[in-house]
Amino acid sequence: MSTPTDTAYVEHFSPGSGALPPRARYPHSDAKSLSLNGTWRFRLSGTADAEDDSFATQGRYDGDWAQIHVPGHWVLQGHGSPIYTNHLFPFPIDPPRVPTENPTGDHLRVFDLPADWPDLAEGGAVLRFDGVESCARVWLNGTDLGEFKGSRLPHEFAVGPLLRTTGNVLAVRVHQWSAGSYLEDQDQWWLPGIFRDVTLLHRPAGAALDFFVHASYDHLASTGTLRVDSDVAGRVTVAELGIDLATGESVTVPVDPWSAETPRLYEGELSTAGERVPLRIGFRSVELSDGLIKVNGRRVLFRGVNRHEWHPQQGRALDLETMRADVLLMKRHNINAVRTSHYPPHPAFLDLCDEYGLWVIDECDLETHGFTEQGWRDNPVDDDRWTPALLDRASRMVERDKNHPSVVIWSLGNEAGTGRGLTAMAEWIKGRDSSRLLHYEGDLGCRDTDMYSRMYASHAEVERIGQGLDGGPRKRRDLPFVLCEYAHAMGNGPGGLADYQRLFESYDRLQGGFVWEWIDHGIAHPELGYAYGGDFGEELHDGNFVCDGLLFPDRRPSPGLVEYKKVIEPVGITGEAGDGTVRITNKHDFADLSALAFSWSYEVEGDAVESGTLTVPVLAPGESADVKLPAPPATAPAGEAHWTVRAALAADTAWAAKDHVVAWGQVPAAPRRVPPLAPTARPVPGDGVITLGPGTFDARTGALTAIGDVPVRALRLDVWRATTDNDDGASWQADERFGLVWRTLGLQRMRHRLDAVETGENALTVRTRVAPAARDVGLSTVYRWTSNGDGLRLTVSTVPEGDWRVPLPRLGIRFGLCAADEVRWFGGGPGEAYADTRTASAVGRWHSTVDELQTPYLRPQENGARIDVRWAELGGLHIEGDPAFLLTARRWTTEQLDAATHRTDLTPGDTVWVNLDHSQHGIGSQSCGPGPLPQYHLRAEPAEFSFVFSTVPDPRTH
Numbered sequence: 001m002s003t004p005t006d007t008a009y010v011e012h013f014s015p016g017s018g019a020l021p022p023r024a025r026y027p028h029s030d031a032k033s034l035s036l037n038g039t040w041r042f043r044l045s046g047t048a049d050a051e052d053d054s055f056a057t058q059g060r061y062d063g064d065w066a067q068i069h070v071p072g073h074w075v076l077q078g079h080g081s082p083i084y085t086n087h088l089f090p091f092p093i094d095p096p097r098v099p100t101e102n103p104t105g106d107h108l109r110v111f112d113l114p115a116d117w118p119d120l121a122e123g124g125a126v127l128r129f130d131g132v133e134s135c136a137r138v139w140l141n142g143t144d145l146g147e148f149k150g151s152r153l154p155h156e157f158a159v160g161p162l163l164r165t166t167g168n169v170l171a172v173r174v175h176q177w178s179a180g181s182y183l184e185d186q187d188q189w190w191l192p193g194i195f196r197d198v199t200l201l202h203r204p205a206g207a208a209l210d211f212f213v214h215a216s217y218d219h220l221a222s223t224g225t226l227r228v229d230s231d232v233a234g235r236v237t238v239a240e241l242g243i244d245l246a247t248g249e250s251v252t253v254p255v256d257p258w259s260a261e262t263p264r265l266y267e268g269e270l271s272t273a274g275e276r277v278p279l280r281i282g283f284r285s286v287e288l289s290d291g292l293i294k295v296n297g298r299r300v301l302f303r304g305v306n307r308h309e310w311h312p313q314q315g316r317a318l319d320l321e322t323m324r325a326d327v328l329l330m331k332r333h334n335i336n337a338v339r340t341s342h343y344p345p346h347p348a349f350l351d352l353c354d355e356y357g358l359w360v361i362d363e364c365d366l367e368t369h370g371f372t373e374q375g376w377r378d379n380p381v382d383d384d385r386w387t388p389a390l391l392d393r394a395s396r397m398v399e400r401d402k403n404h405p406s407v408v409i410w411s412l413g414n415e416a417g418t419g420r421g422l423t424a425m426a427e428w429i430k431g432r433d434s435s436r437l438l439h440y441e442g443d444l445g446c447r448d449t450d451m452y453s454r455m456y457a458s459h460a461e462v463e464r465i466g467q468g469l470d471g472g473p474r475k476r477r478d479l480p481f482v483l484c485e486y487a488h489a490m491g492n493g494p495g496g497l498a499d500y501q502r503l504f505e506s507y508d509r510l511q512g513g514f515v516w517e518w519i520d521h522g523i524a525h526p527e528l529g530y531a532y533g534g535d536f537g538e539e540l541h542d543g544n545f546v547c548d549g550l551l552f553p554d555r556r557p558s559p560g561l562v563e564y565k566k567v568i569e570p571v572g573i574t575g576e577a578g579d580g581t582v583r584i585t586n587k588h589d590f591a592d593l594s595a596l597a598f599s600w601s602y603e604v605e606g607d608a609v610e611s612g613t614l615t616v617p618v619l620a621p622g623e624s625a626d627v628k629l630p631a632p633p634a635t636a637p638a639g640e641a642h643w644t645v646r647a648a649l650a651a652d653t654a655w656a657a658k659d660h661v662v663a664w665g666q667v668p669a670a671p672r673r674v675p676p677l678a679p680t681a682r683p684v685p686g687d688g689v690i691t692l693g694p695g696t697f698d699a700r701t702g703a704l705t706a707i708g709d710v711p712v713r714a715l716r717l718d719v720w721r722a723t724t725d726n727d728d729g730a731s732w733q734a735d736e737r738f739g740l741v742w743r744t745l746g747l748q749r750m751r752h753r754l755d756a757v758e759t760g761e762n763a764l765t766v767r768t769r770v771a772p773a774a775r776d777v778g779l780s781t782v783y784r785w786t787s788n789g790d791g792l793r794l795t796v797s798t799v800p801e802g803d804w805r806v807p808l809p810r811l812g813i814r815f816g817l818c819a820a821d822e823v824r825w826f827g828g829g830p831g832e833a834y835a836d837t838r839t840a841s842a843v844g845r846w847h848s849t850v851d852e853l854q855t856p857y858l859r860p861q862e863n864g865a866r867i868d869v870r871w872a873e874l875g876g877l878h879i880e881g882d883p884a885f886l887l888t889a890r891r892w893t894t895e896q897l898d899a900a901t902h903r904t905d906l907t908p909g910d911t912v913w914v915n916l917d918h919s920q921h922g923i924g925s926q927s928c929g930p931g932p933l934p935q936y937h938l939r940a941e942p943a944e945f946s947f948v949f950s951t952v953p954d955p956r957t958h
């Protein structure tokens with residue numbers, strides 16, 4: 001007999017005691033329930049045995065107990081602080097022991113039953129916890145119900161006989177650390193607390209217990225077969241299909257299948273003697289056949305993301321609207337799949353996936369990554385003492401989520417090495433549910449899995465796998481391939497998405513991937529904007545590695561998401577200049593194109609001259625057609641022209657309104673002609689200055705000081721960028737970490753030596769050498785200025801000297817303007833783009849402000865470049881590029897950007913710093929994966945590029 005202060009369970013291998021067996025989770029039935037979410041009393045203690053236990057046994061608390069919101073994490077409500085580590089355990093590895101310092105939160109809630117609660121003598125009641133991190137002990141009205149581990153899994157206790165009409169005292173003691181922590185070493189914040197719902201459920205006599213909805217689809221016969229197995233016998237009805245049958249019996253009827261693209265659900269009901277449970281049935285069949293993952297007979301391509309649960313104030317305590325926001329954002333960005341990295345999500349999220357249509361890899365709450373520090377010695381998944389806990393986790397996931405059509409694959413967990421415990425989980429899952437496939441990345445031999453899964457494999461390796469040239473065990477060679485994580489979206493990036501997508505679309509075996517990851521886990525912070533690892537004084541931490549999402553913490557899409565949307569668009573729209581046609585390809589797996597309306601517009605210098613609708617045949621999945629474009633409008637003015645073709649929703653859908661653009665493409669129609677500039681003006685020496693057309697130069701240094709009446713500061717060659725997380729790279733990456741190499745070489749501290757200022761007949765030439773101290777590498781750089789009187793042309797020629805072994809971060813010029821706000825340009829936009837993140841950049845006429853050009857990465861770094869800019873206007877200057885350039889403008893210097901650790905370190909100065917880059921090095925995703933592909937490297941080689949400057953009225957004064 002244990003006493004309330006006996007805390008041995010905290011450090012026990014066992015998953016717990018006292019809880020009911022796991023069962024299906026459903027949102028609501030006609031049985032009564034009472035949410036116990038809300039304000040609870042709370043007391044934080046430093047150790048697992050806490051202070052005293054009278055709160056639990058007698059429901060007593062002192063007046064000084066705090067209040068806390070449930071669901072929530074106490075460390076986000078002013079008690080203690082969060083800790084972020086990637087894989088390092090923030091405590092000594094000595095399983096199953098945990099530190100004596102074990103923050104322990106006593107939670108207390110006193111509640112009355114609602115007036116309409118059934119008579120206590122009728123039926124029973126169950127107390128359900130949907131998620132508590134990491135270990136909880138529960139008492140109701142002084143009775144010890146038991147304890148449990150398994151943070152992101154449900155636990156239920158039978159409480160019927162203990163309930164009173166009024167004054168029920170529910171006491172929950174939550175320990176931050178437990179043996180379970182060894183199984184929950186996911187890369188995320190450690191956030192203790194009762195972070196999901198607490199509910200009291202009435203269980204009428206004859207209530208449903210567990211049930212399993214089997215709803216398969218036969219794609220040859222177009223029929224669905226339904227059978228509901230139920231612990232408590234009853235009837236199953238689906239009015240729309242005229243189904244009314246006993247549990248355990250099956251029926252086959254014509255149906256529309258469920259898929260992520262066509263999420264057809266049928267409303268049904270399971271009725272037992274005591275309860276009516278609504279069912280949402282989606283008919284679909286998942287199989288491994290011909291070495292492929294097939295749903296309803298067809299190979300599917302996952303355009304996926306890894307989703308951790310995150311909210312910048314609430315942590316992992318998500319409300320329904322936040323979950324819906326995630327699903328809507330995914331659907332609107334063409335995402336069709338989610339891996340619930342690395343634990344089963346709040347159950348309501350899966351309801352939304354069923355409803356809106358997303359393929360789900362449901363992952364078990366299991367990661368033991370920290371054991372890698374000791375070569376996986378003592379890994380719990382290979383130690384039989386832990387196997388009951390592992391099986392408990394597997395069964396709690398499968399039983400809870402088995403009735404969701406969206407769940408097509410179970411995942412054993414993440415980064416847990418290999419071992420008999422994992423095999424036991426796999427065998428149990430296969431035995432319980434043969435209708436889904438099994439995933440686990442950590443076992444390269446694929447002993448227990450139905451697919452070969454990897455993370456962050458390079459393009460080259462993925463291509464070889466696609467070609468079947470990857471070797472490995474026989475079993476694996478016959479399996480389909482998924483990248484369960486790729487394209488690490490930390491900071492600026494990920495680069496190379498389009499190159500992966502081309503591979504996925506070229507080889508059947510490559511069934512797509514899941515970008516790492518959905519959202520930055522930044523914590524809203526009064527001084528720092530968003531906090532990341534180390535900001536709470538953690539002893540061990542992994543900095544901003546926790547901010548690697550396609551969304552900023554406030555769920556604003558980062559440029560990476562906009563790029564991903566374009567790269568994975570389910571309709572291909574391509575064409576060659578002068579063809580007069582556009583090729584439309586239906587890249588859906590199931591849907592034809594009837595939901596989309598196509599339109600064209602003919603744009604000259606970004607201005608739409610004419611537009612109309614485009615009639616596209618209703619292509620079946622995989623089909624293409626060459627569709628004729630109209631003749632270019634006769635009225636079109638001269639200038640660079642494009643056809644832009646868009647595929648937009650023809651009608652409102654559940655996830656976006658009519659006219660939402662799903663896919664687009666541009667076809668060049670008339671090429672750019674760079675306006676010529678005849679060098680007719682002569683340099684004119686004056687008092688310490690030289691003038692040339694509208695340009696004024698310092699006679700001694702040859703430095704440009706003004707163009708017309710626009711003062712210009714410090715115009716010169718620039719090769720440095722504030723290194724991105726991907727430039728800095730991850731320590732475990734084999735690729736060279738250019739961010740570090742650049743810094744060691746000194747590219748952030750280039751010196752500019754002046755060799756000559758030469759005034760010629762019609763040119764001013766300034767010869768320099770740009771090089772870092774202590775190195776022999778340099779760039780011989782010549783600035784050649786010419787003018788026709790109105791325009792001022794700068795031609796920059798650079799020739800590398802010395803032993804350059806690395807690419808350059810950037811190559812271009814930088815200068816300061818004393819005032820600039822509005823920015824207009826013709827070229828790529830509207831958003832940020834670099835060589836390998838440029839698919840979503842459309843040629844057009846764009847405008848923004850200097851402030852809006854910034855992309856607010858949580859750790860400041862290079863950002864905000866607009867690519868392929870033909871001309872730009874800002875600060876009273878018109879700048880024409882020959883060739884097109886990358887444009888960046890910001891109210892701080894690159895050096896300030898580079899030094900900042902949080903957004904709040906950046907304060908606007910009185911100068912707008914403008915970079916006009918001939919080129920920049922690619923982005924890649926080396927913060928965890930491969931760096932930029934070689935074709936995106938900015939090699940140090942001879943280069944020449946020009947800009948023509950002229951003045952325009954500053955829009956602010958007009």
Ligand code: GAL
Nearest residue numbers: 086187414415485516548928
């Ligand atoms: C993977 C891991 C993820 C995350 C990612 C890097 O190895 O599975 O949880 O840590 O790397 O952000």
